[in-house]
Amino acid sequence: MAEATITVAARLDRLPPSRHTRRLVTLLSLGGWFEFYDLFFTAYIAIGLFKGGIFKPTTAGLFDLQGFASFVAALFLGLFIGTLAFSWLSDRFGRRSIFIFALLWYSVGAFIMAFQNTPESIDLWRLIASIGLGVELVNVDTYLSELVPKSQRGPAFAYNQFIMFTSVPIVAFLAWQLVPQTIFGLDGWRWVVLIGSIGALVIWWIRRRLPESPRWLEQHGRTAEAEAIVADLENQIRKDGVELPPPEPVAGETERKTGAWIEMWSEAYRGRTVMLVIYNLFQTIGYYGFSSWVPTLLIAQGIGVTKSLTYTFIIAVAAPIGPLVGMHFADRFERKWQIAWAAAGIAVFGLLFAQQSSAAGVIVFGLLITLCNNWMSFSFHAYQAELYPTRIRAQAVGFVYSWSRFSAIFSGFVIAFFLGHYGTVGVFSFIAGAMAVVFVVIGTFGPAVTQRRLEAIAA
Helix, strand or coil, X not given: CCCEECCHHHHHHCCCCCHHHHHHHXXXXXXXXXXXXXXXXXXXXXXXXXXXXXCECCCCCCCCCCEHHHHHHHHHHHHHHHHHHHCHHHHHHCHHHHHHHHHHHHHHHHHHHCCCCCHHHHHHHHHHHHHHHHHHHHHHHHHXXXXXXXXXXXXXXXXXXHHHHCHHHHHHHHHHHHXXXXXXXXXXXXXXXHHHHHHHHHHHHHHCCCCCCHHHHHHCCCHHHHHHHHHHHHHHHHHCCCCCCXXXXXXXXXXXCCCCHHHHHCCCCHHHHHHHHHHHHHHHHHHHHHHCCHHHHHHHCCCCHHHHHHHHHHHHHCCCHHHHHHXXXXXXXXXXXXXXXHXXXXXXXXXXXXXXXXXXXXXXXXXXXXXXXXXXXXXXXXXHHHCCCHHHHHHHHHHHHHHHHHHHHHHHHHHHHHHHHHHHHHHHHHHHHHHHHHHHHHHHHCCCCCCCCHHHHCC
16 A cells, blocks of 8 residues: 655645735736737727728638638637647646746747738738747646645636736727727737737746746656745745644655656546547637627627727626636635536527627626636636646646637637628527537536545546
């Protein structure tokens, strides 16, 4: 029988809530802030791209590069490549190192994209920049799940996404003010892109104050470094005046294995992998089907450009509210059911949104969709990172998450097709069907994770 020992994981999981842990999560989240800024400016600069004659709202053919759907597809193709092909870098070189590398990659690509003038060149640089984002999104989820104690993972992911989602009203406000303008000879949409690109350069400074993941270090045999980081965390928490409970020794956790891609298809993890692939193929239809298209959908409902941007900004203000509320409830209810019921909410409120023409109706149901979208977001980002062991966490999460990006490459064209032929009712009927699949697959096949140790979930 394996001897029970006090591991780095055991010492981490007994840490109580503290200001120091919150500071680390804040620093990590500020890095992710620019990722969300980039992801969500897609919807808000759309009108500027239409105004400049670069893209059209709908497509003449299903895969017409002149249509805005190609810009959306370029984003998600880059995210697909980044998550599928490069997420293993985090398992190989560490969470902290890849944190800075990926964001610098994005920053350079986005800066160049801001000065392009044809659909083809904009799509190309959008794709290149998004590869960096794809790597970073997986890395942040992996990093965060390993750094915080088991009793704080849900609230930590909610807090993380609360900070990152504050970028949404900011980018919506900037687009509202800048997109209709031309400043120093540059169209306003280009300034929106440049602000995000330049802002991401602060990440190198944030990186210096973040430790490497102790779990990753211990898994790679760098036990002394891991223990030094945990000791520093413990000392910082004691300085906050918080008493530390004794760690719980657990048998069998000192075993080290080399992670391999094929392990996610072993008997222990194959069911989880298939479930998460199906989930990710469908969840992105609802999430980005609304967030990336909301101004365009409003215009299709007969709402003018100026009012559309105004309503979009008001709806965007609600983006951080879901995670903010979730900080207090994330670990009170099983995580998989939070995902499932949020998906059901997106389906119902989306169908009601499609029926609205008044300002009050558009805003109320837009806010409710946003609340459900972002509750689902912080819940599943925590969830999928919890289902695999440290040795393969980044590449496994990257693989399953990449299918949401693959789906979004094509779902944008399908949404454009439905919008052109069946209006917003057709779009939200398509979204509701996708959310029904999400509810069934997570509710039926998802394992329970809330308040459990990562090592126990992965066993």
